[in-house]
Amino acid sequence: MASKLTSLKKVPWLLVFELARLTHGHLMDHTSPAERRRVMDLVRRSKGDPRKLTARERDELRAIAAKLDVKQLASALSPSVMRHRLRK
Numbered sequence: 747m748a749s750k751l752t753s754l755k756k757v758p759w760l761l762v763f764e765l766a767r768l769t770h771g772h773l774m775d776h777t778s779p780a781e782r783r784r785v786m787d788l789v790r791r792s793k794g795d796p797r798k799l800t801a802r803e804r805d806e807l808r809a810i811a812a813k814l815d816v817k818q819l820a821s822a823l824s825p826s827v828m829r830h831r832l833r834k
Contacts, residue, residue: 765823772819781810 773782788807792798799807 768822769819772814772822776814777810781813785810 777785785807788799788803792803796804796807
């Protein structure tokens with residue numbers, strides 16, 4: 747039990763929070779509320795297993811994911827990660 751607590755303490759929680767905040771903002775900027783609701787519905791219903799979705803539902807998820815600008819998200823996240831690495 748003690749080793750689990752020790753490893754949890756080593757997690758850079760501020761970095762995790764910052765990355766989550768930036769990712770959330772990116773998702774809010776690039777998807778509509780209806781799209782976010784639909785994604786949540788599909789993920790809940792499939793319990794995170796894409797094999798439980800129909801081909802049409804998987805295509806729908808791909809179309810929504812294609813709206814995300816992954817390069818922009820990566821460039822927004824990289825300074826936070828680099829600052830953390832430099833502090834070590």
